[in-house]
Amino acid sequence: MEKVNNKKFYPTAVALYFTYFIHGIGASILGQYKQDFAAMWGAKLLEDGTYDVSMVVSVIAALGLGRLISLPFSGPISDKCGRKVSGIIGIICYVLYLGGIVLAPNMMVGYAFAIVGGIANSFLDTCVSPSCMEIFPENGSIANMFTKFSISVAQFILPFGIGFVASSAMSFKTIFIVAAVAIAIDGLLILFLPFPQIGATQDKGAKKEVKKEKMKFTPASIALICIGFTSSSTFMIWLNCNQELGKLYGLADPSKIQSLYALGTVCAILVSSVLIKKGIKEIKILVIYPAISAIMLILIYFIRIPSICLIGGFVIGYSAAGGVLQLCVSTANAMFPKDKGKITSIVMIASSVANYTIISFASYLIKVGGAVNGPTNVVLLNIAVTVVGVLLAIFVNIQNSKMEKERGIA
Structure with missing residues (x-):
């Protein structure tokens, strides 16, 4: 039925x-x-x-x-x-x-x-x-x-x-x-x-249960919320500032970067779903994908040729926009099984803060740097934010391993 x-x-x-x-x-x-x-x-x-x-x-x-x-x-x-x-x-x-x-x-x-x-x-x-x-x-x-x-x-x-x-x-x-x-x-x-x-009745009951227990934020959960900021920053900066970089590097048709970026995202969604089904934990991917993004952005900064923008478009689409934010939300939900709605909202708010503040700062860098230095300054900003995201993810993994060991001993 x-x-x-x-x-x-x-x-x-x-x-x-x-x-x-x-x-x-x-x-x-x-x-x-x-x-x-x-x-x-x-x-x-x-x-x-x-x-x-x-x-x-x-x-x-x-x-x-x-x-x-x-x-x-x-x-x-x-x-x-x-x-x-x-x-x-x-x-x-x-x-x-x-x-x-x-x-x-x-x-x-x-x-x-x-x-x-x-x-x-x-x-x-x-x-x-x-x-x-x-x-x-x-x-x-x-x-x-x-x-x-x-x-x-x-x-x-x-x-x-x-x-x-x-x-x-x-x-x-x-x-x-x-x-x-x-x-x-x-x-x-x-x-x-x-x-x-x-299900109105179930939702009301669930809300009453949530009110009884206050959310207790650990250093790992705070780091996860911050990953909501860094992971969003990586792909939002690239998505909105890659055209000027392509022109600076002599790319004839910078709009192709967008297509390859989207193709990378689609591939990541399909590959990630297979990896997770095979048992690779989401928390591990939170380190691997941003690390790939950071390496690619560093290569883009130093190798200033047209084709690097196209390669970078695909790789960053795959590793930054291919579900890292969603995996961050899933990991946060596992940490707060009784407060899924709240923790999801908090992570998404961190994502929105990134969307506003980091793009505003990118705008300032473009204005100060002009057509020559502006785009590369934005790449440096993206490298810095993405590396911070990698360090946060490593910290979350270390804390998670400690928690698993403590549970095993208990």
């Missing part, structure tokens, strides 16, 4: 995954059109004939600020008012963001619309992931991984869309408008599609 009932929710799952497909475009498209937005918002023209894109990077950082502002509210709204309500709010905000950002007359208006885009992300997060896990209860982790898969597919296709728009002599605003219309139509479908019911 349950399987038959669940089948009626499959179209809902497809519609929800499509919102993440559009989110994949929305989260990275500003980074692909920085020069266009800089020109539209009256940025300073640099000596090499390009525009100072620091103001656009600041606007990209506002996506993290919007997410940070709304995270404390989006979860409770999803739990109390329903997943559909949360999803519709997210979709409305996404339409406003995608449509509004291309009409923004200046950077400040663009900044405001980017905050709305961050709010959209937060509400989609609290709708799509729990809904898909409720639709596929026996394969919840796989269902959740497909949200990342949807994002990666969109980011892989996006450069081809950008190329088509350019070759057809269409405005750079085209993809934004098409994406806004597409998610609006999807929102109308979601409005009428059925959603699984949330």
Whole structure:
């Protein structure tokens, strides 16, 4: 009976995954059109004939600020008012963001619309992931991984869309408008599609249990929360600042970096799922993947040739954006089995703080360094943050080994 009932929710799952497909475009498209937005918002023209894109990077950082502002509210709204309500709010905000950002007359208006885009992300997060896990209860982790898969597919296709728009002599605003219309139509479908019911009685009981026991933070759990910051920083810096680096290194078509980045992410999701099924612990991957990212970033800094950007795009997509944040959340959930919701929110807040602060700092480095030193200064920033993430992961592994030994003795 349950399987038959669940089948009626499959179209809902497809519609929800499509919102993440559009989110994949929305989260990275500003980074692909920085020069266009800089020109539209009256940025300073640099000596090499390009525009100072620091103001656009600041606007990209506002996506993290919007997410940070709304995270404390989006979860409770999803739990109390329903997943559909949360999803519709997210979709409305996404339409406003995608449509509004291309009409923004200046950077400040663009900044405001980017905050709305961050709010959209937060509400989609609290709708799509729990809904898909409720639709596929026996394969919840796989269902959740497909949200990342949807994002990666969109980011892989996006450069081809950008190329088509350019070759057809269409405005750079085209993809934004098409994406806004597409998610609006999807929102109308979601409005009428059925959603699984949330077990209200169980949730209330679970909340009472959580209130009885206070969360006790250990040095290892604090380090994990910090990994939420560092892991997000690594891929967010690369995702939004790789185009200028590609141009600096003489890459003819920097948009190809984005496709290889997305391809690396897809490969990582598939490979990681196999590794975990074979018994490799998530906590070990938290060291291995960021270490690969750090080594790749160091090579990118010293080997300044066009092809290194393409190789780096794939490797960083694989090792930084291929589920490290999700594995961090899973490890944190194992540490706090009775407080999964709270610890997930805390890690995601750390991720949002990274999205805002680290991208804002990258914007400052680009402004100070200009077209020549700005991109490489950003790479140095990324190396520093990623190395800190590796050290934190090593510390978590050491603490976890000690805890396992103590349990074995006990």
